[in-house]
Every structure is written in structure tokens, then in C-alpha cells.
Amino acid sequence: MTVTFRDVKADILSRITSDVWGPGTLLPSEVELAASYGCARATVNRAMRELSDEGIVERRRKAGTRVRMAPLRQASFHIPVVRIEIEEAGASYRHAIVDRTVQDAPDWLRARMQLDVGDRVVHLTCMHFADGAPYQFEDRWISLSTLPQAETADFDRISPNEWLVATVPFSNAEIAFSAAAADDVLAAHLGCERGAALFVAERATWWQGRAITHVRLAWRPGHRMMTRY
Amino acid sequence: MTVTFRDVKADILSRITSDVWGPGTLLPSEVELAASYGCARATVNRAMRELSDEGIVERRRKAGTRVRMAPLRQASFHIPVVRIEIEEAGASYRHAIVDRTVQDAPDWLRARMQLDVGDRVVHLTCMHFADGAPYQFEDRWISLSTLPQAETADFDRISPNEWLVATVPFSNAEIAFSAAAADDVLAAHLGCERGAALFVAERATWWQGRAITHVRLAWRPGHRMMTRY
Known part of the structure; x- marks a missing residue:
């Protein structure tokens, strides 16, 4: 079965919300995560990008990806006619x-x-x-x-x-x-x-x-x- | 100079908002766009994904990507402490x-x-x-x-x-x-x-x-x- 970026994202998120990876934790590299999930690095990259866009993790080019100390809460509203x-x-x-x-x-x-x-x-x-x-x-x-x-x-x-x-x-x-x-x-x-x-x-x-x-x-x-x- | 997905996204968006590609227009394929922008197909793909997430275009697996008749307006609010x-x-x-x-x-x-x-x-x-x-x-x-x-x-x-x-x-x-x-x-x-x-x-x-x-x-x-x- 193929591991999708949604699987990877859900798994990372569940580790974060269950405090296995608490606030401030430095996450494994994308290469390491890809190996552990048995998926392409691009799959991990997409999952990380979404977690970053949602304010859950913070990515720094050299310092790697950390769980944010406090997530950036963002609420979205659809504005229908x-x-x-x-x-x-x-x-x-x-x-x-x-x-x-x-x-x-x-x-x-x-x-x-x-x-x-x-x-x-x-x-x-x-x-x-x-x-x-x-x-x-x-x-x-x-x-x-x-x-x-x-x-x-x-x-x-x-x-x-x-x-x-x-x-x-x-x-x-x-x-x-x-x-x-x-x-x-x-x-x-x-x-x-x-x-x-x-x-x-x-x-x-x-x-x-x-x-x-x-x-x-x-x-x-x-x-x-x-x-x- | 490398063409980034942001360049591609901005160009597609400007064609849409200036009505070159009006509501309902079927866009060229990702392969065609990649050739015209001189970039990788993945770059076009990322730009399209963001335009789709933002409700500007609508992607259908077989029917291709169209400009939405009316964009899905979405407003986001940061909720700080x-x-x-x-x-x-x-x-x-x-x-x-x-x-x-x-x-x-x-x-x-x-x-x-x-x-x-x-x-x-x-x-x-x-x-x-x-x-x-x-x-x-x-x-x-x-x-x-x-x-x-x-x-x-x-x-x-x-x-x-x-x-x-x-x-x-x-x-x-x-x-x-x-x-x-x-x-x-x-x-x-x-x-x-x-x-x-x-x-x-x-x-x-x-x-x-x-x-x-x-x-x-x-x-x-x-x-x-x-x-x-």
C-alpha cells in the first residue's frame, strides 16, 4: 500500500498532539522520516509544508524543523454569497x-x-x-x-x-x-x-x-x- | 534564472484576474505550462495546487483544470492570545x-x-x-x-x-x-x-x-x- 502525504501528516500530527514530540522538539530530517515511513522524500516534504502552513511546526533552512512552542492559531471562514x-x-x-x-x-x-x-x-x-x-x-x-x-x-x-x-x-x-x-x-x-x-x-x-x-x-x-x- | 512556483502562480493569477483566462476557461495542461514557463512540471503542479486550495481554479482528474466561475472566498484570521x-x-x-x-x-x-x-x-x-x-x-x-x-x-x-x-x-x-x-x-x-x-x-x-x-x-x-x- 502506498503511503500518502496525508498518512504521513496524520501520523506526525498525532505524535505532536499526544506529546511524543512535545513543543520545541527537533523533528527527524525528511530523509530519515521518509526512510521510516517507507515513502518518497517529496511525500514527507509535502506533509511538513502543510504542517508548517498550519502553524504546527516551524521550518528553518539550516536548523531543521521544530514543533512550535505554541501553534499559530488560524481560523478560516468561507464567505458564501x-x-x-x-x-x-x-x-x-x-x-x-x-x-x-x-x-x-x-x-x-x-x-x-x-x-x-x-x-x-x-x-x-x-x-x-x-x-x-x-x-x-x-x-x-x-x-x-x-x-x-x-x-x-x-x-x-x-x-x-x-x-x-x-x-x-x-x-x-x-x-x-x-x-x-x-x-x-x-x-x-x-x-x-x-x-x-x-x-x-x-x-x-x-x-x-x-x-x-x-x-x-x-x-x-x-x-x-x-x-x- | 530559475522560475519558482511563486512566479508561475503569480503569472497564472494575473492572467485570470485580467480576464485573459476568464471564468470557466480550461487551462493548458501542466506539461504545456511547464514547457511555456521553462520550468519543471512539479513547479507548475505546486502553483496549481495553491490556486486550487485558494478556490481560484478547480481541478478534475480527467477534465483538467478550469478557472472557477466564482471563486470560493475564504477569509483567514490569525487568533493571537x-x-x-x-x-x-x-x-x-x-x-x-x-x-x-x-x-x-x-x-x-x-x-x-x-x-x-x-x-x-x-x-x-x-x-x-x-x-x-x-x-x-x-x-x-x-x-x-x-x-x-x-x-x-x-x-x-x-x-x-x-x-x-x-x-x-x-x-x-x-x-x-x-x-x-x-x-x-x-x-x-x-x-x-x-x-x-x-x-x-x-x-x-x-x-x-x-x-x-x-x-x-x-x-x-x-x-x-x-x-x-
């Missing part, structure tokens, strides 16, 4: 555009997104529903200098979120998660008390250095973003 | 144990962490300060069946967080981020209004299937958790 987030939870999805205007970019947005004076933007507010109940409120700005076609896009048919993913799939983004109190508008749309604590995401995206969109998403009270490591 | 989070922001760190008791695990905790009836736990509340100002309130439970030494650990000297990282560095965790309104205790400790919206993390960790700790962290109002992709 909201329709998929809702449908994966087994609920039916619907969105509605609340308001849509075209205007000059306000000062705060010009500063935030590095737009020029006089640059035009589409400002959209949009509600997302799960099984008919308020799920998420979206407040979005789209740059018309970069995406003039946003002025006439049919956002009633396809949500701005999905339209953007289809139009500019490979943008770069800055994301921040935080908590905010519901103001009157959010309270009305999400059907909660004014002042309720809401989980909020803000995302700004660029494509090739050009501003695409700025969005602020507020989920209904009680929303949790979960992961494991 | 709070002392490092504060010190990296350039502030001075201090912690204080607010309360510490040893007791039978309450029912909700037994259910959540899969503890047995009669299992004992340490319950700690702890404040973390940045430049002397309230930064984070910690409400933590540690299983004494798994970690009996937690009963006598000197948490005034080393925070429970850092003590646990040093004692059980390689645990598995479930993490959830959410928003919560400050209750009277949180408001008093964090120096904010009752009802203020707080960013909250809950983390439950196990080691080899045995319960280690459950913690709920609430940051001062305005805290943001940021990343890029």
Missing part, C-alpha cells in the same frame, strides 16, 4: 431592493475607496430573507467609473452580491467583522428592537487597483459565524 | 483575575463539552487591559478531569489563556463569532452602557477528544476583527 448561506441552512431565499440611487460618491466613500472627485456611484439598499423572515440588510455602493454597466443592471432579478461575483469574480478585498447597535432603519428592516446588537461585516473590494464596491452587511440578531480548527 | 493582540497594537498589557471558583460543571457546560456528571471545573472571570483601559472580558471554564493542575495554577502571574496554550498547545477548537448586548456585569467591567453592542467570540476546545476549556470573550465596544484576501 448570502443566497447560498441561506439555502445551505435549508431555508428558501428571496431578496428585495429597498432603494437604488445614482449619485456623486460621498466624501467618506471617496476617501475609503480612493475614488476621484466627481466619480459616480450606485447606492443600493437590499434585504435578504430566509423562509420569508428578515435575514440580512445590505448597504452597498458600486463604482460606476469601474463598472458603468451597474447603472442599468437588473438587481431585482439577480442580487447585487451575485451580480458582482459574476461580473468581477477575482477582486481583492478588505473585510472587517464587528458588532453594532441597530438604528431605526435596521430595526425596521430586520424586525428587531432599536439598539439590538447586530453582527456586522464591512467589505471593500478592488480589481486591479480600481474600486469596485463597498458593502456593509448586518445580520438579524443572534447570527453566529462558526468555524473549527 | 490577547496579550499579543494588545502588544502588537503598540499598547501595554495587563490582566486581572476577577473571580475564581471550583465547582461541579453546570448542566449546560456538561452538555456543551461532553463532560460527565460530577466532573469538576474551574470557573474564571478575567479582565484584560490595554494601556490601562478595559479591552476584553473573559469568562472561562477549565475541565479539572482533563487538567487537574488548573486547580492550583497561578493565573495572577500568567493569564488562563496563555497558561492553556503552554499546557495544551495543540487542541482542537470550535469557534463562533457573534454580537451581544452588554449585561450589567459586562457594562461595569468594560466601562460601557448596559445594552452596548459587543463583539463576542466563543471557543470550545478538546484535546484527544477530552474537554479542555470553554471560553466566552467580549471585547470593548468598537472592536473590529480584520483581514484581507
Whole structure:
């Protein structure tokens, strides 16, 4: 039976987590490990690379590979479009555009997104529903200098979120998660008390250095973003 | 000059983001790409593997590698111990144990962490300060069946967080981020209004299937958790 890099990785990880190789331990060389596992050195190398990427071991060119004293904890979150987030939870999805205007970019947005004076933007507010109940409120700005076609896009048919993913799939983004109190508008749309604590995401995206969109998403009270490591 | 997998990856990514290879495009084979870049096939393979891991391309054994129609967005967050989070922001760190008791695990905790009836736990509340100002309130439970030494650990000297990282560095965790309104205790400790919206993390960790700790962290109002992709 062939020994895969996953076998090697799992075995090394189990020795580390069971303290056979405790924090700070210098591991055997890749050549020695390959011999003991009866596999190619490249197989051990790939396993080690993943353990290093995950912050479990630390590789130094001359000093060899050690178990980290404390692993670098890293949590990853998939960020699906909201329709998929809702449908994966087994609920039916619907969105509605609340308001849509075209205007000059306000000062705060010009500063935030590095737009020029006089640059035009589409400002959209949009509600997302799960099984008919308020799920998420979206407040979005789209740059018309970069995406003039946003002025006439049919956002009633396809949500701005999905339209953007289809139009500019490979943008770069800055994301921040935080908590905010519901103001009157959010309270009305999400059907909660004014002042309720809401989980909020803000995302700004660029494509090739050009501003695409700025969005602020507020989920209904009680929303949790979960992961494991 | 040697072509590295990073060069190959950057070039492929730039063709994808500049739409030379648009969404859905079937990419040339690894052999063809290796020939065109003048590098080993393994170099192209590594670049492709990373692009695949990052959700940019989709690899199918027989059908070849395609640019995804919509990339799988994934955001990663490093989760440092709070002392490092504060010190990296350039502030001075201090912690204080607010309360510490040893007791039978309450029912909700037994259910959540899969503890047995009669299992004992340490319950700690702890404040973390940045430049002397309230930064984070910690409400933590540690299983004494798994970690009996937690009963006598000197948490005034080393925070429970850092003590646990040093004692059980390689645990598995479930993490959830959410928003919560400050209750009277949180408001008093964090120096904010009752009802203020707080960013909250809950983390439950196990080691080899045995319960280690459950913690709920609430940051001062305005805290943001940021990343890029």
C-alpha cells in the first residue's frame, strides 16, 4: 500500500498532539522520516509544508524543523454569497431592493475607496430573507467609473452580491467583522428592537487597483459565524 | 534564472484576474505550462495546487483544470492570545483575575463539552487591559478531569489563556463569532452602557477528544476583527 502525504501528516500530527514530540522538539530530517515511513522524500516534504502552513511546526533552512512552542492559531471562514448561506441552512431565499440611487460618491466613500472627485456611484439598499423572515440588510455602493454597466443592471432579478461575483469574480478585498447597535432603519428592516446588537461585516473590494464596491452587511440578531480548527 | 512556483502562480493569477483566462476557461495542461514557463512540471503542479486550495481554479482528474466561475472566498484570521493582540497594537498589557471558583460543571457546560456528571471545573472571570483601559472580558471554564493542575495554577502571574496554550498547545477548537448586548456585569467591567453592542467570540476546545476549556470573550465596544484576501 502506498503511503500518502496525508498518512504521513496524520501520523506526525498525532505524535505532536499526544506529546511524543512535545513543543520545541527537533523533528527527524525528511530523509530519515521518509526512510521510516517507507515513502518518497517529496511525500514527507509535502506533509511538513502543510504542517508548517498550519502553524504546527516551524521550518528553518539550516536548523531543521521544530514543533512550535505554541501553534499559530488560524481560523478560516468561507464567505458564501448570502443566497447560498441561506439555502445551505435549508431555508428558501428571496431578496428585495429597498432603494437604488445614482449619485456623486460621498466624501467618506471617496476617501475609503480612493475614488476621484466627481466619480459616480450606485447606492443600493437590499434585504435578504430566509423562509420569508428578515435575514440580512445590505448597504452597498458600486463604482460606476469601474463598472458603468451597474447603472442599468437588473438587481431585482439577480442580487447585487451575485451580480458582482459574476461580473468581477477575482477582486481583492478588505473585510472587517464587528458588532453594532441597530438604528431605526435596521430595526425596521430586520424586525428587531432599536439598539439590538447586530453582527456586522464591512467589505471593500478592488480589481486591479480600481474600486469596485463597498458593502456593509448586518445580520438579524443572534447570527453566529462558526468555524473549527 | 530559475522560475519558482511563486512566479508561475503569480503569472497564472494575473492572467485570470485580467480576464485573459476568464471564468470557466480550461487551462493548458501542466506539461504545456511547464514547457511555456521553462520550468519543471512539479513547479507548475505546486502553483496549481495553491490556486486550487485558494478556490481560484478547480481541478478534475480527467477534465483538467478550469478557472472557477466564482471563486470560493475564504477569509483567514490569525487568533493571537490577547496579550499579543494588545502588544502588537503598540499598547501595554495587563490582566486581572476577577473571580475564581471550583465547582461541579453546570448542566449546560456538561452538555456543551461532553463532560460527565460530577466532573469538576474551574470557573474564571478575567479582565484584560490595554494601556490601562478595559479591552476584553473573559469568562472561562477549565475541565479539572482533563487538567487537574488548573486547580492550583497561578493565573495572577500568567493569564488562563496563555497558561492553556503552554499546557495544551495543540487542541482542537470550535469557534463562533457573534454580537451581544452588554449585561450589567459586562457594562461595569468594560466601562460601557448596559445594552452596548459587543463583539463576542466563543471557543470550545478538546484535546484527544477530552474537554479542555470553554471560553466566552467580549471585547470593548468598537472592536473590529480584520483581514484581507
